Amino acid sequence: MTTRIKIVAYLNFLIIILTNQTFGQNALTKEILWTTDWSPNGKYIAIGGNVDSLKIYNKGNLKVHKSIPVKNTITRIKWHPTKNIIAVTTQMSEEKSFIFNLETNEKIELNDISPEGARGLDWNFTGEYLGIADNDGQILIYDSKGELLRKFVNQVNSTKGITALDWHPKKNVITTVSDKIRFFDIEGNLLKSIKHRQEDVLLLSIAWHNAGDFFVTGDYGDEKDKSLLQYWNEQGELIKTIDISKGEYRNLAWNPKGDRLASASDALRIWDTSGNLISVGNSNDYLWGVSWNEKGNRIITSSMEQRIILWNKKAKRIKTLE
Template structure:
């Protein structure tokens, strides 16, 4: 359903998000599960979306462990790399994005984010900094206590919403995606800006490889429903483009070993470091969230029609919750 409208003018980005959600809600009884993430120790899986709750499941049997009310849309979830602390971004909600400590049940609101909400979130490689990319084009840096360290716009006179943000795995350099790929330092200086394809197409996801030698992006697709998965080297030079998917690439995730990439789109696909397709897990609806466990032998996905699926590393289904 989200593929029926292609808006190439990014000043209308927030209108697109509102339309997609409203249209989906009026044509199905299911709600979108936007995002999922597996905790660093493999014990917990966090899932959120348009279901007005943040749900924490235990790994293995996918039993609900804790549930917390969060009005309207959770756009992304990211666990801290060392602690049982999860960062949550929201949009179209009176509730601010926040950090939640699973052990103490402490919830810390993140101040300074645009009232339009945010979709980009990532902890840096040491867990010292949390970066948020919001829907007004701001990049905000917080510490683990949720205190705002600094805030800057992604680019001078830049007003487009940031759809995803990622830290370099070994350096304190940020990469944001929306209409372009942008590299930014901790002071907000633009290092490089890259137009990822000739068409004016919105990017939705980014995943750095653990080596720091390259990263992968996924986009929304053009008017011909051609969505690109693209491999880039560390300098931002294009290595490979793949147009196999008919659905947008909502999220990407590397396994802990770094030899397999999982992509969420019209199917679950597993890729190697060269962009070769290894295996495919078919889905009747679009997959939005994707994450690996710490052993790299299980994958969790969330979908547009409120399905949660546990897969093995070869994209074979183990458990489905509808």
């Protein structure tokens, strides 16, 4: 074999190897898991994102209990506080947001939401009402059977999307976050509007404390302005601002007892009611979804690179699903 033939053969071999490596990398492409929520009875964990399905996992072994096809992106998941049904919002999808009954497999589509989808979602404290905040700046209130009761706008003459919505835990008052924090009564009357910082930075997350006397928000931050975690009293007065995160605060969740807050960003962080950092669980990628179990001794997170991690209440890893 001549030297030239040997070189050509070697180059062909390299091409085959590199092609196979590229194929392998593409086959292992990771998708964002936007959201997770632990069922109130503690039996199931729901997870969704850019993976074309809503997956319900068993709590013990993290094996898939049920998989419901959902094309493109699931942005948020919320279990009903007392029933075995789950509400789901979508975007960039031909499928509408919906309510799914795990016992009957009934799927109820939610009408009148923006074609651009929605990201804000929460049941009120009784489970009588479901609030959705969409990507055109609309707030929609449904009953538990998916009937639209009323619809109103987050901001007059604006279609700016809403990133999150949370009901007050003891009143029928809705709080939304986007460019500002806004409070509405159930009739759609604007009660208050707050600019959370001097810079124009998008808010991403909100979590009312179980007692209803204060709430916490998390924002996006940017290259020059750090992401902020902020504690507010019930009247919307700022109590504390924290800027230690290296990533945006995608989601926040209080444990059932109400003495610990979990935040999902560049790491899992556990805070107390005064905003003191208690524990940190490091992550190889950004965390997006976060939820506690009913006992408050386990946390589930979902991530930007499709990882599902089970943690204990001190942010120590127990199990990881890649």
